[in-house]
Amino acid sequence: MNIAPSSYPRTRKRLMAAAASVAIAGAIGFGAVATVTAPVLAEAVRVEAPQVPSFADVVERVSPAVVSVRVKAKIESTADDGSDLPDGFGNLPDDPQLRRFFREFRGFGDQGGQDGMRRFGRRDQNRQPRPVAQGSGFFISDDGYLVTNNHVVGDGSSFTVVMHDGKELDAKLVGTDPRTDLAVLKVEGDGKFTYVDFADDSKVRVGDWVVAVGNPFGLGGTVTAGIVSARGRDIGAGPYDDFIQIDASVNRGNSGGPTFNLNGQVVGINTAIFSPSGGSVGIAFDIPASTAKAVVQDLMKDGTVQRGWLGVEIQPVTSEIAESLGLKSDKGALVSSAQNDGPGKKAGISAGDVITQVDGKDVASPKELARLIGAYQPGKPVEVTLWRDGKSETVKVDLGTLPSSDKQASADQQPSAPPKADTLADLGLTVTRSDDGKGLVVTDVDPDSDAADRGIQPGDVITSVNSTEVNGTDDVAKAMADAVKSGRKAVLMQITRDDSNRFVALPVAKG
Secondary structure (H helix, E strand, O other), X not given: OOOOHHHHHHHHHHHHHHHHHHHHHHHHOOOOOXXXXXXXXXXXXXXXXXXXXXXXXXXXXXXXXXXXXXXXXXXXXXXXOOOOOOOOOOOOOOOHHHHHHHHHOOOOOOOOOHHHHHHHHOOOOXXXXXXXXXXEEEEOOOOOEEEEOHHHHOOOOEEEEXXXXXXXXXXXXXXXXXXXXXXXXXXXXXXXXXXXXXXXXXXXXXXXXXXXXXXXXXXOOEEEEXXXXXXEEOOOOOOOOOEEEXXXXXXXXXXXXXXXXOOOOEEEEEEEEOOOOOOOOOOEEEEEHHHHHHHHHHHHHHOOOOOEEOOEEEEEOOHHHHXXXXXXXXXXXXXXXXXXXXXXXXXXXXXXXXXXXXXXXEOOOHHHHHHHHHOOOOOOEEEEEEEEOXXXXXXXXXXXXXXXXXXXXXXXXXXXXXXXXXXXXXHOEEEEEOXXXXXXXXXXXXXXXXXXXXXXXXXXXXXXXXXXXXXXXXXXXXXXXXXXHOOOOEEEEEEEEOOEEEEEEEEOOOO
């Protein structure tokens, strides 16, 4: 075979490789199989991205302290007047046996499923307790004290606490506070209970992570997470509204359950939701830990909450009212009246004063004043700063005890012949002297006037203008003239209606 010189080296290498292969095959022997290396696969996709913090550690530690609260109430015996009979059977003959038959079998034929069964079950004449509510709660001490909502336990006569592990324990009601919707129960049991602490909610910021733990819809321990959406919410639930708004899912059955920060401390107690549909839409409201802690301590000690009482009726300071009084801002609480037996009146506080501070703490609104005063114990001396007659002054008040009802008896009025009517044309009012000679009774209001826009109605009594008593229209005219001389654009008119006072700012007459 002829091989070109230029290709000789390559050919030689090929022959040597073939010979080596034959030698290896001979060494292996007939029938041997050579080992084949497995193919190398490409790595799976993996993204290195910031991870959302896990709540598992918090939940694991706090869950044993969170319980389900089952509430039962006894059915009171009913009168035999037919009021408890099914619809359409109230006019049955006065036959006790016949009425008893329809009362006991009121659920017969009902197509309401379980609801019909519940009604049918009410025929039990032993009046055994029946379920009326189910909510959540949490332990705050190792000896069995726990917190929930007043609206969960308010109608109950017996209470059962279902622990995290499913164990059921009886509980007794220690005390309730309807004004803040809080209640304390006590569980009697052996051993120590896992409990949680309240956080310093003043450090809670909008945007902080929170975890809500409770018993929604009776499903058992359920955890949801979200953030703090807002602070200081007033939802009209009571005089001490100062709710924390969160967006963690809260539903029926979560009431009374805790909301935790990432340190496992309670920042708030689930109390209310805003929901057009009846379920969670991401707007829930919590009682702040600071409010709950103070109330719970009082309930554990005395079973009730004692609050300071100033004894004044108050209303917001609008921008127009602030202008009429010469105030630089619309903050504070305007005193519409001071109760005769109240500590405020004894200290010299009167209608028309604006309360701007309590012990050096600014009062932004009537709600803020109520919270500040309510936080003090009865008998506590406080310094109240007032805006009066264009200047600031301070009075010392020894707070009283907040009564169960703030309603005060009204004085009887003797009827008399109606006096002659007069007009305050610039204000759009027709008035007449009051029966007792104090103030002017509004008999007509021009519907296109500023007075009508501000809610003044016939029957209202004008008792003062800019803190000056009014006995006639001349007093009103003089007060308006004085306001113009002082450079003010409005006068503050005190109005009495249905034994209560309020103030209305009206623009001064032009020209």
